[in-house]
Amino acid sequence: MTTLDWIVLVLTLGGIIIYGLYKSRNATTVENYLRAGRQMPWYAMALSIMATQASAITFISTTGQGYVDGMRFVQFYFGLPIAMILLSATAVPIFHRANVYTAYEYLEQRFDGKTRSLVSLLFLVSRGLGVGVALSAPAIVLAIIFGWSDAVTSIVVGTVVVAYTAIGGVQAVTWTDFQQMLIMFAGIVFAFFLVVWLMPADVSLFDALTLAGAAGRLNAVTTTVDWNDRYNLWSGLLGGMFLALAYFGTDQSQVQRYLQGKNVTHSRISLLFNGVVKIPFQFIILLVGALVFIFFTFEKPPLLFQPVAMQAIESAAVEQRYAPIRDRYDQAHASREQAARALLDAQRAGDDAGQSTARERYQQAVGEVMAVRRDASALAAEATGDANSVNDTNYIFLHFVTRYMPAGIVGLLMAAILAAAMSTISAEVNSLATVTVIDVYRRIKTNGSDNHYLWASRFFTLFWGAYAVVIAQYATNMGALIEVVNRLGSLFYGGMLGVFVLAFYMRGIGSNAAFWGVILGEAAIFCCYFFTGISFLWYNVIGCLVVVGSAWLLRGLDRKPALPV
Template sequence: MIEFGALNWSILIAYIIANLALGLVIGKKIETDEDFYVGQKTTPWWAIGISVVATYVSAMTFLGAPAWAYKEGLSVIAIHLNYPLVIMAVIIFFFPFFYNAGVASIYEYQEKRFGKRARALISSIWLVSQTMSSAAVLYATSVVLSFITGIDVIVAIVIVTAIALVYTVLGGITAVIWTDVIQSFILFAGAGIIFYALLNESSFSVMDSLTQLKAEGKLNPLLTDWDFSATTTVWSGIIAMTLYHTTVYGTNQMMVQRTLAAKNIGDAKKSYLLMGFAAFFIYLFFIILGVLFYSYYQGKPFENDNTIILQFAAEYGMPGLMGIIAAAVMAASMSSLDSAFNSLSTVSTIDFYKKYFKKDQSNAHYLKVSRFFTLFWAVLIIFPAIMYHLHSTGSILEVLSKVGSYFVGAQLGMFALGFFSKQATENGLLVGTFTGFVVVAAVALGTDVAWPWYCAIGAGVNAVITLIASRLIDGKQHELSEYTIKGQQLKFAREGLDEKENGWYRVPGKVDPINYWLFAFFIATLIFLGSIQFMV
């Protein structure tokens, strides 16, 4: 605990009040459940894009990326260099299905392609995985508040949950997006101040630090060993984590839902393209912070690596800095939590309550139910967050990624089979998904294979077993579903539908020209990272 002081408390409290006030203002415009889920289709693409960035960057990156890089070095960037490939895949294959259907829950696609059981299964998988991921975000923020104020960690968890809950219940997805915009500026302002202070305080020059790190093997960003037990190789980054992050951005209701609030499919794609071009620089920045901290502290061990950035801020002693950092981390945390609360509520209401319990109620009824589910999930998430607090001391970014890796293979497999396979059936899919879970669990518990590969293993097993089981149970399929990529293309051609809207493709599988620039950017980042060792 450090002396927080009146100035720091003023900054933090002002930030909290601003978020609550914004939620209150936006909440006055929420009249229907549709407004709560996707807004009124008036949100600009750049705000949605910033919200996407803020949501996934979160407190996991602010605290966890420097902590992870402190331990592993610059090679951690390999896990995050795949975003251009990920965004290309999502906007080419996923977005057209979701946006053309006009859905609020992306898991409605599974019912249209396979059936009700498939939709219920993937919705349930996502609810569990998102609850665990959001709990990790809560834990991250509790570390900060406890460190700087002395508040008990569990009390901190409850406080942060309550703040994010209030403005999410009031303002729905629109409040989520606009508060994320504000929160992102606070987050990066805090990180920028820390970076400047670190360079200013270090007794080493930047080049001296880099030379030392190179000598200790912490400056190689591209580890090319085919070691499946190693987490941060270039192969796990380009192959395994491309699949992992495609699942995060393509099959995750929390990430996709805000793009459904865009005016048209072009704006939805542009909002994701912002992440495709910006993610590399964002993660590289935080990872460089970690390796510079390693040089500054000469690699000394910390009881909890996630407090490194906080420890430095406390030692630096700039008036108001701890208040800014506290607000930045709370901003990072709440940009993820508000999104999670809203999307968990959306899936619970649409995929379960509205479908199986109350089918023909008023918009006002479903809005009330959506707000109830927001409260329900906010309370529920508190319990796994406490478990993280009791059992985790490593990088929270790595913890979050590990938790997600158990689930993403099943999600990716279900969507990939729907998009590309004529022969996959619902019965086969259920068998394949269950088998994939069993195999991933066996690999995690019985081998030293690194977690980034769990998604590839789970999705691969799911695909193979699904196709075999589909043939054995339902026989050969002769009709092509219109909800496959090929089926959609044939439908557009048969019905004479416009393939483009405002210059952007509506039909899945078609490549917008900007994607070629995105791929070129990916190649340029590889060349840059490969040259780093020769520059020092």
Template sequence: MGTLDWLIVAIYGGIVIAIGLAASRKQSNTDEYFRGSRQLPWWAVGLSIIATSFSAASLLGGPGQGYNHGFLWLQLQLGDLLGYGLVIALFLPFFVGLNLTTAYEYLEKRFDAKTRSLGSFCFLLFVISRLGALLYGASLVVATVTGIPLAIAILIVGIVSIAYTVTGGITAVVWTDVLQFGMIFIGIGAGIWAAIHGVDGGFGALWQAAGEGDKLSVINLSWEPKNIYSLPTALFGYGIFAFAVAGTNQQSVQRYVSCADVPSARNAILVGWFSGFIGVAATLLLGVLLFGFYSLNTGLPEAVTGDKILPFFIVNQVPAGASGLLVAAIFAAAMSSIDSALHSVSTCMTVDFYDRYFAKNSKLDSLTVAKLLIVVWGILGILSAFYVASTEEDLLPFLVTYSAIFLGPLLGIFLMGVLLPRINANGAFYGTVVAVILIVIGTETEVLNNLGIWRSALTVPTAILLGYGISLFGGIPPRRSLKGLTLWTKEPEFKPIGRPGLGDDDDDEEYDY
């Protein structure tokens, strides 16, 4: 990293901070801070959806996956398409049509307050496991390119992330996500350019070396339940997990509800998936070309594996200018995920807990509380990053494994609400609690560990069956209370009924279903 590289990083960072500060001046209430007053364009929301999930872990882990496994990770994008399709079909009309701020408000409308709190709590557990990996991914790059200890890098990245996120609401987050996603592609392009110009024969030589190393396979049709690189597992096992992430994760839902209407939200989701497909393909291509690069040149040191391959390439092979673009891209990927995670968890805590239970007896307004919560959760994220660093696991598999523990049961609650009118509040709550306990206990057993990514596909029906069984011992939810909240009960239609003997005066009309 030379002067030019650091100048590029500094200019990029200044632009991002300027966007956040400009947006913060327009925030006067929580609707603007949390949903952008539902005036954000769907294409920007779509790019923000994928930028949120396209973290530093993706930008570091993607080339590592391409280097080790070729294009096989691309199969998971088919699982993502299945997950997003189910969200559009089952959940989107409720999230946008009911004018929600958090996904878990639906659970109170359909069940009760305790079920809403449980769903929100599951999301918080998911975020703390993910946030640590996001901070670690960015910190790894900082430590590599500057030579400072990883622990110091984690503290620096964490503090900067907290300071930036507090200044901006969802409007700033979305627009910086758009900028950051563009920066990611510029950085990947710089890495590909550096690899191509680093060998005689250019792209053709790299591609040939990758082919000889069996790194060009895209599809693996074998049935291997524990192997995420097999198509059935990637499509269905990961697809259920992707359904949980896209349909119950407040980071995604907060973007849907920032759209003006259901068609706009649907367009945003489809743009997000397509952009993600292109982004993942580009990072895998970079990894495949790096395999060719190091096959034709001196190989990688034994200690450089997985997520460390791209930082090693940046430090040792990428020329001035291109290094700055790559590092800026990794920072962009980190910030687009970290700010989203902190902002969404703040929204969730403020709306689902503070506003719901404490606001009436507090002197603090909701906007102040939301910003304070960003600081608190940022500190928790830093502590989580230290834990992730101690595990020495590859980032992408780590994120998938730990996220499945919390999001599988959460998906079960929403499916109970949308698909099964017979399930009551107690059934949904206690069925989910038991399912979470079972999966946490099961993570220590060989049987559940052998299921790999299929754990989500197992815990979802487990939660639903438990919820339905418990509901049979309780009352049947009144049909009137279900209207507009399940796929089988339409929105209530209000018809004026004139009171007998009082004529047709509107003031004397009563309304019935």
């Protein structure tokens, strides 16, 4: 990075943090610190919701996914608007009426203390693991950019985030999220225009899209019914909806965003805004990835984008096996560029038969480049002795940004990536502290003053921040842990979603049935995890259905009539 990039990066992030702290200067009571005095406008909540969901690794790897796999990942978000409608119609007015700090506090009003404790515990376990990974994931990548060690990067990012979160509470989190999301929007729009601008002079945007389409990179809608295919229209609408319902309806890191709303209307609009804007946002990120793929058709990229993997295959130990792969790659890249130009020439000439032949040649050349890259990845995995260490997808966009973007814009895009990391971590640490104070500590120490609980909230923010930094140290050394923790997270969402479905929609279900329903739902999910090969994306659906079904069967356990919804 140049000096100008550093200036842009530091001024952007520093300005955001100062602005967030300024906006949170009245965080001197628990109400203001944890719930912003319920005065937050819809636009701040809306962008905070989006910023919390967009982590650095999502920002980086989604573009990489567009490069490697095309745009079909966008379908994963098709269920999101439906979930936003359902939550706006049900959860938002219920939470507002219940006047709660956390989603789990409502469960005690609706059921009883033990159900609240159980679900709070599920949240603390799953989100506690998640926050460490959220901190470690960008550190792995940014360590390469800044040249710092993984540990130093996660400590620096963690310290900055925890400092402003502990000082300003939810208001600092929300207002920094608001600015950080604007930086992310600006960053991806700049990236889109610059990748188009950097194409060869004779390749227009239409040409680039034609090539991307021919290479199968514009597959934004796939209607094939395949239960093993994670991203298609049906899994997006159904699986995506359940996941979004669980995440936005039961995870305190999101619920806390819209609990700060001035009223039901503001909270509803913030959620619906997310439902409307999220899909086009993801579409543009993926499109940038697809266009970077076309850019590298005319500009030769490295065989592997991850520097460590590249060094491994160039090492003396595997040099003899690397040489033929390198030669194949040189040839395959040249053939791909030649075929791409032939396709564009045929299209410009209006030669249908020529287009068809050129398209086929181009697709074969694209396939050959991908095959060589796979062989190189396998060799790198062998050379490093760790199959999980080669995750090239996360490094594609970073390589493009740092090598080809003009000075200043690199700093802005690095600020966008760091902003994505910080917004997620701050919201998660803030929500963990809130649940610890409201759902655990305040129930043990019942006679504390408002000031006591305010300082307890600050203390637990520091505690969870330190915990995240410690977990991140282990996570950076265990590549597969990211996937493991994602799977672990999905082990808990089904049970949490199920109990909120009972609370919101099934008036006849009482506390004991709900409690045992959650236990059985979680048991079912763990059985699926240990004894079946069912994809973890379906755990939310299975867990939710088992909680609801078993609670209905056990409804006789409650002699007293259930409380109204």
